[in-house]
Amino acid sequence: MTVADKGIPSWPKVTIRLYDDHNAEVKIAGRSHPVNHHDPRQAAIALIAERAGQLGRPVKATAVDSDGSSWPLVIHPDGTVDAIEVAPKRKPIWPIVAAAGLAVVLVGGTTAYLLVGREPAKPKPPAANKLPELPAPKVVPDQFIARPAPPGWTTNASWTIDIADGSAPVVSPDGSEVAVLTEDQKLVVLDSNGKVLWQDELPKNASDPVYTTIDSKPVLAIATPKVLRYYPGDGLEPTEIELPNGADVQFFGSSPLVTFGDEGASVVGNGDLHTVENQPRFSTVLLAEGDKALIARYAGPLYWSQTGKDLQQLTLKPPPGATAINHIAMASAGRALVVWNTKKADEVIPTVSSTADGSVAAACPAVNPRRVQSWKWVPDQTGKVAAYGECVIDFIGRKTSLLEDFDPLSITGTTIYANYRGDLSSIVPGGGKMTPLPKNAARPWGIAGNRAIVVHGTVLYALDKK
Incomplete structure (x- = not known):
């Protein structure tokens, strides 16, 4: 036919x-x-x-x-x-x-049918095609009156868009784009002025979008239980990688890491999954950066695994007053959270270490080991500020301060939002003062252009600056 x-x-x-x-x-x-x-x-x-x-x-x-x-x-x-x-x-x-x-x-x-014998010579991949045109979503201005606006921003929203219930928008690292999931199962990417740049239909159970890096290029990734899909941008068709049953995609590093429970992990490259090799016994794969995976044993050390190369041990440099590694707590792109023992049994030094050379990027004041157990790691996108639990960090000024009962929630720009002694507050590390906020004040998901992206219910608001 x-x-x-x-x-x-x-x-x-x-x-x-x-x-x-x-x-x-x-x-x-x-x-x-x-x-x-x-x-x-x-x-x-x-x-x-x-x-x-x-x-x-x-x-x-x-x-x-x-x-x-x-x-x-x-x-x-x-x-x-x-x-x-x-x-x-x-x-x-x-x-x-x-x-x-x-x-x-x-x-x-x-x-x-898929009984693979010899693999034929692979032809050159075809040039990427544009995504099909789809009906435009409704993007309109509005007023943000549901709850107090974040400090420094007005209640005027230059543009708004309805998003899927429970979904989280994401702002690109350069602040030029905002990606959202809509209620009709579409991925929509808008510029900072609310103009729809491109969109695509998604499979069911798609996760929130994530800006990440694959093959040394920035992409927008979407994971589902069956596939990892990543878009090069500019409205071009994505690459799709099938995921084995039970696989989980993590974005703790600068690139996605695909884990398989207790059965290992893979990094992503050239449109396929590549097994993390040479993983030592009793170790955990923490994250991926390009075609490398960061691996840690609980009490150290750290390792880098790269396909086709020998395992490389990363030597961690101790902060002043430290004796030995107590444990490696967690990691994010370029950073590892390392807790060091001291000569005092009831004191440890929490540090942020570089995963490039093992140097100390920030050392927090010494605390009781029990105190650090519940600390959360909240870094910004640009490596300027962070909070490791009650330790507030200014990487540029190389300063840290300890704030008792400080529970970090999120960072926008260089402003850290946190529950401080039970109240919602904000602070800019490096000399800024703690600012109390209304209990239900909105916290921005990011800054797109000169607008703060906030969400209430199933509506995203792009708030104008004061």
Whole structure:
């Protein structure tokens, strides 16, 4: 059957390349699936039909025969194949062959087909395509009157947008973009003035968006129970990586880390997962930075694991007055939280150490070991300020101060929001004074351009500056 392709999204980009009578390659959103089977056409179609079933709609694909001729197709979740209306030079063989063997194409039966033998030479990846146009969401100005605005910001919202219940927006590190999930299961990216830059439909159970780095390039990532999808920006189609059952995607480092419970972890690169190698016994993989993973034993040391290279131990330098590592508490991009013993049994020194060279980036005043057990680590995006529990840190001025009963909540710019002695307050490290705030005052998720991004209920507000 020949059909028109109107109304069928162009994403994911799917290509079938037939190499010979037994070998083919399927590429779905940039990920390669080698196929070795007595009927590679049917095996390839079964694989794509399964993906169509996951999406709940047909997908477009380009089939390339071994002689170089190509056919645009539509593949349905039930395995049926249609040719897209074109003016072919000869009769399209792909839909005919697919129809002849349709009885053996069962969605969910693809495991039997994917018996990978030799891996064929991989062609160069095609140029990225633009995402399909979608109906624009409603973006309108409004007044923020539900609760007190954060200090320094007005109640006037230059723009607002409805977002999914319980979702969290994210502001890009440079403050130029805001990414949100909407109630109709879309990812929408807006500039700081509220203009929609691009959007895409998402699978069910998609997590909140995260700005991160993959292959040394900034991307916007979305994780679901089955896939990790990441967008290069500018409205271009994403890359999608299938996740094994039970996988969890973490973004503690500058890049995503995929963990598998007690069965190890993987970093992300070149459109695929790469196992973290050489993990020492009794250690934990903390985070990923590019193609490297940071690993720690509870009492030290720290290690860097990189695919194809020997495990590298990171020597941590002690702060003045320290004797030995008590334990490594946690880590974030470029930083590790290390608690050091002193000569006094009832004192430890909490420190922030560089994961690049092991040097001390900040040393907090000595405290009782029990005191530090419940401390939270709240860093900013730019490495200027942070709070490690009751220890407030100014990295630029290299100053730390201890504030009893200080419980950090979030950071916007260089302002730390916290519960201080039971009341909502804010402070700018390095000499700023503690500022009491109304109990239900809004806390910004970030600053986009010259606007503070706050949320109340299912509405995002972009507040103007005072």
